[in-house]
Amino acid sequence: MEKIKSAYVNQIGAYTRVCGLVEGTQRIPTNHRMEYWQQANTEIPLAIKTSNVKDASYIYEALYVGRIPTHFGHFLLEGLPRLCEAASMGIPIVGYITDGFLPEGIKPTPRKEINWVIKSITDQKFYQIKKDKNFFVENLYVPRLPIVISQSCSEPRRMTPMIHKIVKAARKEYIPDFSIENLYLKRTGEIIEPDNSLTISDPISILAKQISTVSFAKKISGKTGSNTHISMFAQADCFTDWQQRGDFLQSDRNQLICDLIKTYNKKL
Secondary structure, three states, X not given: OEEEEEEEEOOOOEEOOOOEEOOOOOOOOOOOOOOOHHHOOOOOOOEOOHHHOXXXXXXXEEEEEEEEEOOHHHHHHHHHHHHOOHHHHOOXXXXXXXXXXXXXXXXXXXXXHHHHHHHHHOOOOEEEOOOOOOEEEEEEEEOOOOEEOOOEEOOHHHHHHHHHHHHHHHHHHOOOOXXXXXXXXXXXXXXXXXXXXXXXXXXXXXXXXXHHHHHHOOEEXXXXXXXXXXXXXXXXXXXXXXXOOOOHHHHHHHHHHHHHHHOOOOOO
């Protein structure tokens, strides 16, 4: 965790008081795959003009969370890692929610669902950065990301306190009234043959219901993709059985990251 005294924050990243970029705060972390479409904008200025931030709004202290995408899979693998420290720090957060560059036919996760997740993680104020606006933060805390999307998860245990809070909030909204032995995580539009041995998830139900259902499942299966990344909310001993989509550098590899995070979810 890095503490920056007198920082400027906007939708591009965080900058020191002399307006140099704070490493790791840009929209695309330098160790992420640049061609990954959801990361978008690759042009990140290494410095900004002081004249452009003279009207910045003041914040005494905040945790930098930056860009929170609404694409479901990227929210889980990009947004939540940025939010994980908010579960324990007890200070305001600063960042913004964005639809990013959604491909044709992909619907964003509703903002109210994203905000529900954030409120289940922290009760502190969320300073949302508007386009072309700046904040001046007297004490800015910048965490390292525990995940390198499509590559690795170096510190999965850092996600655990946040996941416990989200699952607890989800179970207040919904608890299944039957045992879930074998849960199939259905993709939107996927046609599945009737099978009495399976409980079929509803990918368009409210997020709290999806998370709660996953947290009670003893076994989870499905075709890897954004829908299966929700396995990060399953119990540590939940068995997973995935059908690979052949997209090793993205969907399949990211699913391994989610299952690694799951292994730390003891006593949900």
